[in-house]
Amino acid sequence: MELVGHTALVTGASQRLGAAIAGRLAQAGMRLAIHYHRSAAAAEQLCQQFIAAGSEAIVVQADLGDWQQTEQLLAHVHQQLGTVHVLINNAALFDPGGVDTTSQLVWQQQMAVNLQAPFILLQQFARQPGLRPQLNGSGGSDSTSQVYGKVINLLDRRVIRPRGGHLAYTISKSALWTLTRMAAAELAPHIQVNAIAPGAILPAPGASDEQFTRIAAAAPMLRAGTPTEIAESVLFMLQHDYITGELLCVDGGAHL
Numbered sequence: 358m359e360l361v362g363h364t365a366l367v368t369g370a371s372q373r374l375g376a377a378i379a380g381r382l383a384q385a386g387m388r389l390a391i392h393y394h395r396s397a398a399a400a401e402q403l404c405q406q407f408i409a410a411g412s413e414a415i416v417v418q419a420d421l422g423d424w425q426q427t428e429q430l431l432a433h434v435h436q437q438l439g440t441v442h443v444l445i446n447n448a449a450l451f452d453p454g455g456v457d458t459t460s461q462l463v464w465q466q467q468m469a470v471n472l473q474a475p476f477i478l479l480q481q482f483a484r485q486p487g488l489r490p491q492l493n494g495s496g497g498s499d500s501t502s503q504v505y506g507k508v509i510n511l512l513d514r515r516v517i518r519p520r521g522g523h524l525a526y527t528i529s530k531s532a533l534w535t536l537t538r539m540a541a542a543e544l545a546p547h548i549q550v551n552a553i554a555p556g557a558i559l560p561a562p563g564a565s566d567e568q569f570t571r572i573a574a575a576a577p578m579l580r581a582g583t584p585t586e587i588a589e590s591v592l593f594m595l596q597h598d599y600i601t602g603e604l605l606c607v608d609g610g611a612h613l
């Protein structure tokens with residue numbers, strides 16, 4: 358599938374990994390919808406940066422913890438930029454908690470933002486006329502295997518090697534991995550659904566640098582990854598028309 362001139366929606370794209378992914382896609386010639394929740398100024402700044410570099414870009418706001426706002430997000434982008442060809446489910450919450458310490462609020466928020474929102478967006482994405490010819494009323498099914506749309510879900514290497522400490526987060530990402538495989542099978546051949554599992558890339562806001570450095574150094578590759586390495590992996594997945602239902606760990610071997 359051609360990426361140049363096609364539209365990508367990246368959730369949580371105002372900063373950190375989302376901004377790096379959006380930047381790489383803009384560089385690859387894609388039109389960008391930069392989603393944000395609270396970071397309006399950062400999203401707007403990034404958008405102006407893309408426009409100044411010759412890309413077409415817009416910002417879109419939504420609380421992905423809210424079913425209705427999430428449902429309206431893709432329609433909103435569709436109205437402004439036309440068909441969304443690439444969906445990157447990047448926005449997430451990363452709250453600590455174990456079996457004994459996970460509150461109802463943390464559980465619900467993690468599931469809403471990290472699992473429910475990617476599901477709703479994937480559903481809305483797949484319902485766009487044109488991405489699955491058999492559904493758009495043009496009559497009959499498209500018997501070719503042409504790819505019209507691609508979805509990438511950002512997971513976590515904890516999905517392969519769960520550890521204590523972020524129970525609801527890890528379960529939400531694990532369920533998103535199941536959704537990735539189920540959707541990939543159901544939506545093939547016209548829509549591909551894949552996942553990237555980062556390892557230690559950037560410390561969580563408020564986390565100590567010392568703890569992050571220790572975790573990063575414990576990976577077989579002995580270091581943290583970079584946002585650029587994640588963005589390049591996303592692009593790699595998007596450039597392949599024969600990979601679907603796959604998980605790529607970009608974690609220096611931390612899942613091993």
Ligand SMILES: NC(=O)c1ccc[n+]([C@@H]2O[C@H](COP(=O)([O-])OP(=O)(O)OC[C@H]3O[C@@H](n4cnc5c(N)ncnc54)[C@H](OP(=O)(O)O)[C@@H]3O)[C@@H](O)[C@H]2O)c1
Pocket residue numbers: 368369370371372373374375392393394395396397419420421422446447448449450451470511512513514554555556557558559560561
């Ligand atoms: N950083 C890492 O080392 C690492 C490691 C493993 C996996 N990952 C995964 O990679 C992805 C990106 O990581 P990151 O560290 O860059 O993420 P992050 O900074 O923790 O979060 C990304 C964005 O999610 C958005 N968000 C949070 N709650 C939201 C809500 N209720 N509605 C809408 N948006 C909401 C925020 O947008 P606003 O700022 O606009 O509010 C935030 O900027 C995540 O899926 C994460 O789980 C990252």
